[in-house]
Amino acid sequence: MGFLLTEWRPGRRGAWHMGIRHGMLCLGCCWALMSLLLVLGAMNPIWIVALTGVVTIEKLAPPNDRVIRDGIGWVLLAGALIVGGPAFVA
Numbered sequence: 001m002g003f004l005l006t007e008w009r010p011g012r013r014g015a016w017h018m019g020i021r022h023g024m025l026c027l028g029c030c031w032a033l034m035s036l037l038l039v040l041g042a043m044n045p046i047w048i049v050a051l052t053g054v055v056t057i058e059k060l061a062p063p064n065d066r067v068i069r070d071g072i073g074w075v076l077l078a079g080a081l082i083v084g085g086p087a088f089v090a
Helices: 002-007 011-040 045-060 066-084
Strands: none
Touching: 002 011, 011 045, 045 066
């Protein structure tokens, strides 16, 4: 809703401009999630549900709750080190 209130443009040209802008914002904020879904397999429902849970926790957490956000980050980093192993260390 905030995007519509701040970026509204009338007419077809305005709609085109808003669509491009919104697409770029989505790509900018969600590129890592999109890459993760591509690597894990976009059609794997278990991974999609797990990632949806993580995103929901992040979105519903109070704005200043760094424990949840940092905790998720550390868990993801540990997972990357476990899966990547020596490739990340070298």
